[in-house]
Amino acid sequence: MDNVLQLVGIGRVYGNGIVANHDINLEVRRGEIHAIVGENGAGKSTLMKIIYGMEKPNSGQMFVNGQEVKFSSSMDAIKMNIGMVHQHFMLVNSLTVGENLILNMPKRFFINKRKIAKLTEELCQTYGFNLDGNAVVRDLSVGNQQQLEILKALYRGAQILILDEPTAVLTPQETEKLFEQLKRLKESGHTILFISHKLNEIIGISDRISILRQGTIVDTFDTSDVDVTQLSNLIVGKEFCEKIDKPEIERGDVVLEIEGLSYVNSLKKKLLDDISFTVSQGEIVGICGVEGNGQRELIQSVAGSIKNFTGKIEIDNNPVKGIQRKKLREMGVVHVPEDRIAEGLSKDSSIADNLISTLYINGKFVKHKFFLDRKAIREFSDEQIAKYEIKANDCDDVVGMLSGGNMQKVVVAREFEDAPKLAIVDQPTRGVDIGASKIIRDKIVELRNNGCAVLLNSADLSELLSISDRILVFYSGKIVADFNRPKEINEETLGRYMLGLDNMFGDKDDE
Numbered sequence: 001m002d003n004v005l006q007l008v009g010i011g012r013v014y015g016n017g018i019v020a021n022h023d024i025n026l027e028v029r030r031g032e033i034h035a036i037v038g039e040n041g042a043g044k045s046t047l048m049k050i051i052y053g054m055e056k057p058n059s060g061q062m063f064v065n066g067q068e069v070k071f072s073s074s075m076d077a078i079k080m081n082i083g084m085v086h087q088h089f090m091l092v093n094s095l096t097v098g099e100n101l102i103l104n105m106p107k108r109f110f111i112n113k114r115k116i117a118k119l120t121e122e123l124c125q126t127y128g129f130n131l132d133g134n135a136v137v138r139d140l141s142v143g144n145q146q147q148l149e150i151l152k153a154l155y156r157g158a159q160i161l162i163l164d165e166p167t168a169v170l171t172p173q174e175t176e177k178l179f180e181q182l183k184r185l186k187e188s189g190h191t192i193l194f195i196s197h198k199l200n201e202i203i204g205i206s207d208r209i210s211i212l213r214q215g216t217i218v219d220t221f222d223t224s225d226v227d228v229t230q231l232s233n234l235i236v237g238k239e240f241c242e243k244i245d246k247p248e249i250e251r252g253d254v255v256l257e258i259e260g261l262s263y264v265n266s267l268k269k270k271l272l273d274d275i276s277f278t279v280s281q282g283e284i285v286g287i288c289g290v291e292g293n294g295q296r297e298l299i300q301s302v303a304g305s306i307k308n309f310t311g312k313i314e315i316d317n318n319p320v321k322g323i324q325r326k327k328l329r330e331m332g333v334v335h336v337p338e339d340r341i342a343e344g345l346s347k348d349s350s351i352a353d354n355l356i357s358t359l360y361i362n363g364k365f366v367k368h369k370f371f372l373d374r375k376a377i378r379e380f381s382d383e384q385i386a387k388y389e390i391k392a393n394d395c396d397d398v399v400g401m402l403s404g405g406n407m408q409k410v411v412v413a414r415e416f417e418d419a420p421k422l423a424i425v426d427q428p429t430r431g432v433d434i435g436a437s438k439i440i441r442d443k444i445v446e447l448r449n450n451g452c453a454v455l456l457n458s459a460d461l462s463e464l465l466s467i468s469d470r471i472l473v474f475y476s477g478k479i480v481a482d483f484n485r486p487k488e489i490n491e492e493t494l495g496r497y498m499l500g501l502d503n504m505f506g507d508k509d510d511e
Contacts, residue, residue: 002029002030003027003028003029003030003063003066004028004029004030004064004065004159004160004191005026005027005028005051005062005063005064005160005191006026006027006028006062006063006066007024007025007026007027007047007051007060007061007062007063008025008060008061008062008063009023009024009025009059009060009061010023010024010025010026010047010050010057010059010060010061010062011023011024011057011058011059011060012043012046012047012050012055012056012057012058013058014401016397016398016401018393018401019215020043020046020215021043021046021047021050021057021215021216022043022214022215022216023060023216024043024047024060024215024216024217025217026210026217026220027220028160028191028193029191029207029208030189030191031186031187031189031190031191032186032191032192032207032208033182033183033186033191033192033194033205033206033207034191034192034193034194034206034207034208034209034210035193035194035195035196035202035205035206035208035209035210035223036048036193036194036195036209036210036212037195037196037197037199037202037209037210037211037212037231037235038211038212038213038235038433039213039235039236039391039405039433039434039435039436040391040403040404040405040406040408040409040431040432040433040436041391041402041403041405041406042212042213042214042215042403042433043212043214043215043216044195044212045164045403045404047212048084048162048164048193048195050062050071051077051082051160051162051193052071052074052077052082052084052162053071053072053073053074053075053076053077053078053082054073054074056071056072064080064081064082064160078156078157078158081157081158081159081160082158082159082160082161082162083152083153083154083156083157083158083160083161083162084153084161084162084163084164085146085149085150085153085161085162085163085164085166086149086164087164087165087166087168087431089145089146089149090149091137091145091148091149092137093136093137093138094136094137094138095136095137096116096133096134096135096136096137097120097131097132097133097134097135097136097137097140097148098113098116098117098119098120098133098134099116100137100148100152101116101119101120101123101133101148101151101152101155102116102119102155113134116133117133117134118133119133120132120133120151121133123151123154123155124151127150127151127154127181127184127185128180128181128184129147129150129151129181130144130147131144131147131148131151141174141290141292142169142170142174142290142291142292143170143171143174143177143178143290146166146170146178147181150163150181154185158190159189159190159191160190160191160192160193161185161190161191161192161193162192162193162195163182163192163193163194163195164195165195165196165197165430165431166178166194166196167196167198167201168430168431168459169290169291169459170459171290171461171494171495171498171499172461172491172492172494172495173492173495173496173499174290174495174499175201179201179204179205182194182205183205186207194206197431197432197433197434197437198460199228199231199232199235199434200228202223202231203223203226203227203228203231206223207222207223208220208221208222208223209221209223209226209231211234211235213235213237219234232434235433235434235435236434236435240434240435242434242438244438244441244442244445244466244467245442245445246445246466246467247449249282249448249449250282251280251281251282251283251469252280252281252282252451253280253281254278254279254280255279255280255281255315255316255421255422255453256278256279256302256313256314256315256422256453256455257278257312257313257314257317258275258276258277258278258298258302258311258312258313258314259276259311259312260274260275260276260310260311260312261274261275261276261298261301261309261310261311261312261313262274262275262309262310262311263294263297263301263306263308263309263310265297270477271294271297271477272294272297272298272301272309272477273294273476273477273478274311274478275294275298275311275477275478275479276479277472277479277482279422279453279454279455280453281421281451281452281453282448282449282451282452282453283448283453283454283469283470284444284445284448284454284456284467284468284469284470285453285454285455285456285468285469285470285471285472286456286457286458286464286467286468286470286471286472286486287455287456287457287471287472287473287474288457288458288459288461288464288471288472288473288474288494288498289473289474289475289498290475290498290499291459293474293475293476293477293498294474294476294477294478295457295474296338296426296457298457298474299338299424299426299455299457301313301320302320302424302455303325303328303333303335303337303424304320304323304324304325304328307321307322309321315328315331315333315421315422316331316421318331329358331421331422332419332420332421332422333420333421333422333423333424334415334416334418334420334422334423334424335415335423335424335426336411336412336415336423336424336425336426336428337411337426338426338427338430338457340404340407340408340411341407344407344408344411345399345400345407345410345411346399347398347399347400348398348400349398349399350395350396350397350398350399351381351385351390351392351394351395351396351397351398351399351402351410352377352378352381352395352396354399354410354411354414355377355380355381355384355395355410355413355414356377356380356381356414357414358414358415359414359417359418360372364376365377365380378395381395382395384410384413384414384417387413388409388410388412388413388436388439389409389435389436389439390402390406390409390410390413391403391406392406404431404432405431405432405433405436406436408428408429408430408431408432408436408440409432409436409439409440412428412440412443416443416444416447419450419452420447420452421452421453422452422453422454422455423444423447423452423453423454423455424455425444425454425455425456425457425458426457427457427458427459428440428441428444428456428458429441429458429460429463430458430459430460437463441463441466441467444456444467445467448469456468461491461494461495462491464486464494465486465487465489465490465491465494468486469484469486470482470483470484470486471483471486471489471494473494473497473498474498475497475498475499475500475503476500479505480497480500480502480503480504480505481494481497481502481503481504481505482504
């Protein structure tokens with residue numbers, strides 16, 4: 001097999017002296033699925049951005065089909081038949097599938113919707129996808145939106161396809177369908193770079209694996225030569241145990257009570273439909289569902305972001321409706337948001353300032369009544385950096401320069417610090433490596449063991465099954481399943497309820 005992509009001595013150093021990539025040497029063969037794995041901060045994202053033209057290397061050479069290339073932008077990469085599907089989709093939700101497909105393409109398509117729909121149909125037939133060219137993107141499932149992103153790249157001529165965390169929000173059934181499509185693409189001669197922290201999937205889909213550690217590739221090998229345990233050890237550079245120690249404990253008083261919760265958005269779509277459940281002290285209640293089925297709105301309602309809901313939300317018998325976030329914090333409620341950058345951090349501030357941003361109001365880091373105690377802040381920050389293994393040079397580093405996973409650890413370290421009564425935890429390990437994921441999951445279980453009530457929303461079904469005491473499945477704004485013994489079910493079972501194929505309570509609309 002010949003090399004379709006070759007990197008020789010690629011290096012990338014940022015202006016603040018952070019070395020993201022160092023002496024990267026990589027050969028990717030035509031017609032293979034090549035996985036790139038590594039811890040957060042290992043340099044995966046930077047390397048993919050270099051290949052796709054979003055970043056310029058400071059040193060080294062890149063060859064595509066034997067031709068040396070120097071990209072100034074992603075448009076240069078697209079011209080060399082390289083496409084990328086980002087973890088966060090780049091779609092216009094108000095446009096149709098066909099309209100998204102031909103964005104930035106010749107304008108003649110816009111004057112004939114029939115031709116756009118026909119083009120979509122032909123492409124779907126060619127690549128084995130199932131999309132309606134006239135469907136509006138916001139009405140698509142997450143799996144179909146991902147199909148559209150892949151189809152966009154293929155339509156632009158991509159022969160090398162970069163997939164960044166492609167299964168992060170997919171059900172097991174949707175993941176299986178995606179893998180079938182990727183295998184067909186491989187058989188037709190396409191090359192796929194596959195980035196994921198889900199090691200079982202890496203083993204199941206890839207032909208070869210390259211491991212990044214501290215900015216450089218330390219090994220490349222055939223996938224058939226390793227199992228998940230060996231791969232885990234290679235990624236972290238030492239023996240790694242993923243098992244979570246979660247003892248049986250007595251549940252205490254109800255902390256969070258939700259009764260008859262409903263919510264209709266500005267488009268008059270009912271996203272929550274008569275939701276009722278409780279979360280008690282010493283209990284982790286996990287919720288899951290395909291994205292867009294009400295989990296986000298539930299979390300936002302409990303956290304105080306959505307105020308115009310109907311029904312009851314009470315924390316320690318106190319109504320949440322109308323309460324400001326500061327008051328919720330005073331009540332012992334903490335929140336790890338889904339979007340760490342938009343809601344969880346100040347990107348331009350230091351790690352230290354982010355770590356104490358919600359804690360200083362209680363006087364913990366104040367001296368002489370008015371002044372911040374910088375010595376205490378530094379000691380606390382250094383302690384948290386060590387405890388959560390945040391990869392940084394110093395607590396004064398700007399948090400926006402960290403990898404996504406290390407940013408997440410900053411948010412979790414801050415939110416979990418003050419022995420909360422209720423922890424609202426939204427996608428805590430999305431895009432986070434195996435080592436960091438274990439640290440975060442261990443801490444969630446520790447909170448629960450200390451009497452905290454935890455409401456956990458996660459797209460990682462293995463995470464939910466391993467640490468939840470109870471799992472609620474959402475579909476079309478309703479709870480369609482309530483599992484009190486998560487150890488007795490599997491991901492495939494959850495996936496069926498998430499897709500609406502099963503309903504533990506029947507179809508209430510037909511009663």
